[in-house]
Amino acid sequence: MKRNSAPPADRLVVKPLAAAVATLIASGYTAVPAFSQEPGVRQVDVEELVVTASRRETTVQDVPFNIAAVSGETLDQQRLTSLVELSRWVPGLTVVEQGARTPSLMTVRGLNVRSIDDCQFLDNGSGNTVATYLGEIPLYVDFKMKDLDRVEVLLGPQGTLYGQGTLGGAVRYIPRAPDTENLTLDVHGDVSSLSHADDLSHQLDAVVNVPLAENKLAFRAAVSYLDDSGFVDYPYLLREPGVSNPQPNLNNPADVAANLYRENDVDWEQTLSGRLALLWRISDNVDATFNYYFQDQDNGGRTINQRQAFNTGHYESGQRFLEPNNRNNDLFSVEVVADLGFATLTSASGLSSYDQVGQRDQTDLLLDFEYGYEQFPSFAAYTRETAKERRINEELRLVSNGSGRVSWIAGLFYNSYENDDSSSEFTPGFPDFKGNSLPTGDLEFRQTRHQQLDEQAVFGEIGYRFTDRLQATVGGRWFNYDFSQTGNVLLPYVDFSDDSASASDDDGFLAKINASYRFSDDVMGYVTISEGYRVGGANSVAPCVLPLTGSQNACALPNEIPIDPDTTTNYEVGVHSTWNGGKLTFNGAVYHIDWNDIQTESTTVNGALRILVNGGKAKSDGLELAFQSRGLEHWSFTGTYAYNDAQLTTFAQGLVGGVDALPGDRLSGTPQNHASFYVNYYHRMGSWDLDLGYGLSATSDLFTKVGLRDNGEVLGGYTVHNASASLSKARWSATLYVDNLTDKFAETGVRLDPTYIRNVNGFDLRRYFRNDLRPRNLGIEFRYRVGNK
Numbered sequence: 001m002k003r004n005s006a007p008p009a010d011r012l013v014v015k016p017l018a019a020a021v022a023t024l025i026a027s028g029y030t031a032v033p034a035f036s037q038e039p040g041v042r043q044v045d046v047e048e049l050v051v052t053a054s055r056r057e058t059t060v061q062d063v064p065f066n067i068a069a070v071s072g073e074t075l076d077q078q079r080l081t082s083l084v085e086l087s088r089w090v091p092g093l094t095v096v097e098q099g100a101r102t103p104s105l106m107t108v109r110g111l112n113v114r115s116i117d118d119c120q121f122l123d124n125g126s127g128n129t130v131a132t133y134l135g136e137i138p139l140y141v142d143f144k145m146k147d148l149d150r151v152e153v154l155l156g157p158q159g160t161l162y163g164q165g166t167l168g169g170a171v172r173y174i175p176r177a178p179d180t181e182n183l184t185l186d187v188h189g190d191v192s193s194l195s196h197a198d199d200l201s202h203q204l205d206a207v208v209n210v211p212l213a214e215n216k217l218a219f220r221a222a223v224s225y226l227d228d229s230g231f232v233d234y235p236y237l238l239r240e241p242g243v244s245n246p247q248p249n250l251n252n253p254a255d256v257a258a259n260l261y262r263e264n265d266v267d268w269e270q271t272l273s274g275r276l277a278l279l280w281r282i283s284d285n286v287d288a289t290f291n292y293y294f295q296d297q298d299n300g301g302r303t304i305n306q307r308q309a310f311n312t313g314h315y316e317s318g319q320r321f322l323e324p325n326n327r328n329n330d331l332f333s334v335e336v337v338a339d340l341g342f343a344t345l346t347s348a349s350g351l352s353s354y355d356q357v358g359q360r361d362q363t364d365l366l367l368d369f370e371y372g373y374e375q376f377p378s379f380a381a382y383t384r385e386t387a388k389e390r391r392i393n394e395e396l397r398l399v400s401n402g403s404g405r406v407s408w409i410a411g412l413f414y415n416s417y418e419n420d421d422s423s424s425e426f427t428p429g430f431p432d433f434k435g436n437s438l439p440t441g442d443l444e445f446r447q448t449r450h451q452q453l454d455e456q457a458v459f460g461e462i463g464y465r466f467t468d469r470l471q472a473t474v475g476g477r478w479f480n481y482d483f484s485q486t487g488n489v490l491l492p493y494v495d496f497s498d499d500s501a502s503a504s505d506d507d508g509f510l511a512k513i514n515a516s517y518r519f520s521d522d523v524m525g526y527v528t529i530s531e532g533y534r535v536g537g538a539n540s541v542a543p544c545v546l547p548l549t550g551s552q553n554a555c556a557l558p559n560e561i562p563i564d565p566d567t568t569t570n571y572e573v574g575v576h577s578t579w580n581g582g583k584l585t586f587n588g589a590v591y592h593i594d595w596n597d598i599q600t601e602s603t604t605v606n607g608a609l610r611i612l613v614n615g616g617k618a619k620s621d622g623l624e625l626a627f628q629s630r631g632l633e634h635w636s637f638t639g640t641y642a643y644n645d646a647q648l649t650t651f652a653q654g655l656v657g658g659v660d661a662l663p664g665d666r667l668s669g670t671p672q673n674h675a676s677f678y679v680n681y682y683h684r685m686g687s688w689d690l691d692l693g694y695g696l697s698a699t700s701d702l703f704t705k706v707g708l709r710d711n712g713e714v715l716g717g718y719t720v721h722n723a724s725a726s727l728s729k730a731r732w733s734a735t736l737y738v739d740n741l742t743d744k745f746a747e748t749g750v751r752l753d754p755t756y757i758r759n760v761n762g763f764d765l766r767r768y769f770r771n772d773l774r775p776r777n778l779g780i781e782f783r784y785r786v787g788n789k
Contacts, residue, residue, distance in 0.1 A: 242429025665707025
């Protein structure tokens with residue numbers, strides 16, 4: 001049974017940027033994919049997709065900056081339920097796929113210098129260069145995309161429009177609002193089979209909308225449950241940690257059976273998620289919405305292979321312990337909107353919590369230290385980790401109404417963040433082997449940390465319309481924050497226990513300038529200069545007492561404690577265009593970004609404790625294009641393309657695992673080229689509707705480390721093909737689909753690098769691994785609807 005508890009313890013070939021820019025200049029288009037297709041409807045004008053990215057209701061094509069908006073209908077039709085799947089259809093957005101167990105690194109426009117290293121540093125986040133909003137509340141959750149009106153992806157810093165400041169952009173989940181007039185029910189079920197799994201996967205979700213008082217009160221509930229089978233096997237699990245031989249003679253079945261056991265499809269996922277919402281229309285001018293979002297996610301293990309390190313199969317792990325992880329997110333929010341006549345006042349209040357409990361194999365890290373662990377023939381270690389986060393958010397925003405020449409936005413923002421986490425390391429049998437029993441039993445390392453961040457901001461914009469064609473906007477954001485940390489490290493063997501405390505604060509001002517010109521009713525060009533910012537802090541690691549003594553030390557050198565803020569300046573030119581009465585859009589943007597005082601993850605020289613450091617400057621240049629065509633009776637087409645060239649511009653001492661990086665070194669984690677294409681065929685057959693869909697997403701290679709320094713690698717590009725066929729009638733629909741049609745095997749991420757593949761006193765280290773692309777998934781889904789959405 002795979003859900004047992006854990007033991008005790010085709011490269012994309014493209015033209016160069018110059019040719020693409022020439023195309024952009026000649027055509028006058030900008031990259032804004034606006035997917036608003038509904039099953040059974042062909043002639044849908046793209047301008048019908050209304051967004052609020054500019055804090056006013058408008059169409060995608062009228063927003064004077066780069067935004068990608070994906071409608072709820074498209075999310076359902078193309079089965080886009082996660083950020084990884086969404087990123088394949090949004091030019092400029094990259095999410096490194098590393099399985100459901102840990103958050104995936106998310107970047108925009110190449111703003112990343114992190115090594116692609118299993119995202120152990122992300123905690124409940126995605127890298128902090130992109131903000132994520134759930135409704136009006138800034139909160140990172142890789143939320144299952146169910147019952148959403150749309151998802152908006154804003155490219156470029158957004159600190160003058162939104163409370164949460166960002167380096168590179170923002171992703172907004174916009175839920176469907178409760179309806180005070182219609183009683184509706186939507187039930188959806190899905191059964192699928194992964195090509196390398198033993199069991200079927202299942203998904204069931206339901207949405208109900210209930211009017212409680214005519215035009216006054218409505219309740220809406222959406223609940224989804226996913227049981228994904230997983231497809232990665234763990235054939236090298238220890239029967240009795242501290243006793244069993246972790247590396248028996250693998251050619252002797254009896255020796256293997258005596259020490260190891262196997263579990264299949266360990267990277268399973270079981271997730272319960274949803275939203276409860278109550279809309280109260282207090283008066284004709286005031287609405288209040290009370291929301292409760294929840295997502296409880298259980299995962300059995302990593303989505304990895306260790307072919308290089310331990311000669312496993314494509315979908316096999318070499319880990320010695322099961323690696324379950326549970327993440328629980330909750331958010332309660334109150335959103336009040338009041339029409340004051342001259343302006344609209346919005347108050348968004350949020351209280352959120354996050355809890356995590358996990359376990360992972362820690363054997364190889366300790367063996368790599370060569371502190372004597374390798375002398376124990378049955379040595380194996382595991383780590384138990386916990387984390388608790390609490391956030392309080394408040395944003396007050398006033399947006400001018402009317403159609404005069406002057407428009408403005410003013411806002412106040414407050415964020416209080418508190419985090420407590422711990423990491424406990426166990427070495428079963430090792431104390432007895434050393435003849436040195438510990439008062440802590442098998443616990444031989446423990447680190448705890450408490451963090452507190454309080455952030456305030458005042459932000460706003462003022463725009464002036466010079467003529468019916470020309471407008472300009474200036475914006476600003478003043479902010480300050482106070483950050484503090486305390487921590488403790490316990491090493492029982494060396495009787496080392498020390499508390500550490502650190503604090504930092506900062507304040508500043510960010511600016512934005514934007515201008516747009518409408519060449520015609522259907523073509524608009526824009527220019528934007530905007531600044532981004534990410535808060536700094538301090539590492540909660542005990543400072544080293546110099547000179548160091550003893551064989552084991554876990555401490556920070558003086559230069560390893562502070563974390564400075566980092567900043568970006570984004571320059572962007574783009575055009576939004578619509579042709580042939582809305583049946584065709586072809587849009588594009590070019591940008592240049594300067595990035596200073598870059599924050600990246602590292603480890604201390606002594607004890608390899610996790611820290612953040614600053615280093616160097618970088619730039620990012622790129623192009624984003626998209627088109628959408630609905631000009632034919634039965635056919636529709638959508639395509640996107642993004643090019644990115646991100647590289648260091650200065651010498652960066654120790655940026656990559658302590659190794660220096662040089663100007664011109666390509667940044668990590670982002671492909672230089674990415675493209676997607678989707679075609680849909682629709683045909684009405686009497687009272688039945690037939691929808692056929694085919695899509696592909698192609699990505700070029702990426703670097704695992706900046707400039708391939710410190711033994712970085714190139715992860716090859718790949719193409720994923722999806723296809724579906726849907727038949728619907730009145731309230732019912734059924735869809736047969738296949739994702740990753742060709743069963744493409746690709747490796748999407750890594751941990752560390754191949755230098756960690758070595759032998760220590762008879763132990764083959766398995767610390768290095770690669771993440772697997774999800775294999776072919778064949779499924780069928782059914783949907784039943786009553787009433788209108």
